[in-house]
Amino acid sequence: MDDLKQELKENIVEQLNLEDIAVEDIDDNDMLFGDGLGLDSIDALELIVMLDKNYGIKLTDPKEGRAIFESIDVMAKYIFENRTK
Amino acid sequence: MKAVYINSVGSISSQKTFDNSSFLDDIISYEDHIILAVDPNYKDYISPANSRRMGKGIKMGVVASKIALNEANLDTVDAIITGTGMGCLRDSKKFLSAIIDNDEQFLTPTSFIQSTHNTVGGQIALGLQCKGYNFTYVHASISFESAVLDAKLMLENNEANTILVGGVDEIEDYTCSLHKLVNHIKKEKVSSTDLLHSKTEGAVFSEGANFFVLSNLKQDSSYAQIVAISTYNTLNTNITDVANTFLKENNLNIEAIDLLVLGNNGDIAHDSFYNELSSGIFENTQQVYYKHLCGEFNTASSFGMWLASKILKTQKLPEAVKLNTVQVSNYKTILLYNQYRGENHSFTLLRRC
Structure with missing residues (x-):
């Protein structure tokens, strides 16, 4: 699970091009949206594509993302339980 | 107007x-x-x-x-x-x-x-x-x-x-x-x-x-006035005729142009348009070029306008852009000419303000 969390942090920083944020700066329980990392709705779409491409998880209802993308911790648990690849 | x-x-x-x-x-x-x-x-x-x-x-x-x-x-x-x-x-x-x-x-x-x-x-x-x-x-x-x-x-x-x-x-x-x-x-x-x-x-x-x-509001710090600008996708006549017509439309003759800013890019196949002007009707006009400094791209002529604006405001001509040896002490009217691969020609006329 720790490896998955680290992988997620690296992918988020790289794919969302978070220029001023390092992987070490992201705590497992930090809010990804809003006051936390400050991600926005376009980032949410990028994360949905990332789940599909990297882990074979298709989110058919974008509203699901609101709960799944709460933090690295929540995201990693969801991926661990639902991944198909 | x-x-x-x-x-x-x-x-x-x-x-x-x-x-x-x-x-x-x-x-x-x-x-x-x-x-x-x-x-x-x-x-x-x-x-x-x-x-x-x-x-x-x-x-x-x-x-x-x-x-x-x-x-x-x-x-x-x-x-x-x-x-x-x-x-x-x-x-x-x-x-x-x-x-x-x-x-x-x-x-x-x-x-x-x-x-x-x-x-x-x-x-x-x-x-x-x-x-x-x-x-x-x-x-x-x-x-x-x-x-x-x-x-x-x-x-x-x-x-x-x-x-x-x-x-x-x-x-x-x-x-x-x-x-x-x-x-x-x-x-x-x-x-x-x-x-x-x-x-x-x-x-x-x-x-x-x-x-x-x-x-349309002049400031003390303004660089120049844009007097005229014309574009020509393709030419039906030679560039000398087009230049003469452009100047005539603006009630100017060759002698009124203090400086000619040319977009030569070193392409032997297409620099002839510039050469026709520089060694022809503008032979006795001071000439500068700039694409050796900024390179060629579709909007490189915007660098030419930047250069001409700076010259008009500062009344200084960097040595690196000089194309001929004609000397001018006071820059009032500058004509810019650009084309790329024989198409999309443009003349722009700037005046000191």
Whole structure:
């Protein structure tokens, strides 16, 4: 699970091009949206594509993302339980 | 009809032109067939949160526009008009490559959103919260001139008082490889100082962004007046006749032109248009060129306007741009001529104000 969390942090920083944020700066329980990392709705779409491409998880209802993308911790648990690849 | 003035400038090019307090004091020489723009510290102008999705073309456009707005002491403008020949090439390539690499699946939104030609104008407007007229001209190598013409008409008719106008294009590797295949880019590396002696086909490609605040309200700090601008997609006659007609339409003769700014790019197949003017009717006129400094791109002529504006305001002529030995002590009227590969010719007439 720790490896998955680290992988997620690296992918988020790289794919969302978070220029001023390092992987070490992201705590497992930090809010990804809003006051936390400050991600926005376009980032949410990028994360949905990332789940599909990297882990074979298709989110058919974008509203699901609101709960799944709460933090690295929540995201990693969801991926661990639902991944198909 | 109101007069139109260049009230401020902002330039990012392959020279260090983003600092308006200097004027080509230190020339950067290259020996290459593709040269890149000198980056300012973009973080000084755009927050990391805003810049993280911006490609280089967008960053160059946004920062050049900010430099121009700062110099004009403006927070916003009535309209934003952008010219770009190829738009945001890097994100276009990223998006199209992703389509192929991922078998038309897993397409992410960012590179698509950022790949459209009007992204630069849109991002500038978002930053300024400018909800006025916003238009992007994609007219190959007269994209910038088309933008200037639109702004000039609006300002002359008092439909706006201040308009941000600019030209921007960025380099992208794959597109350059295609241009190399068809000899639009020189096969050999060429030294900046030897560009016009290269005797080969093609040009040295580059990128850049040059923005201007145009206004029908003259300021003490204004650079120049834009008297006239004309574009010609193809010529029905020789360029000498076109130049003579352009001058006649503006009630000027050859002697009234103090300086001719030419867009020679060292392409032996197409520099003949410039040579016809420089060794013909303008033989006794002082001449300058600039594409050995900024390279060739669809909106490179915006660098020419930046150069002419600076000359008119400072009354200084950098040694590096001189094309002949004719000397002029007082620059009042400057004529700019540009074309690319025998098409999209343009004449622009600037006057000291």
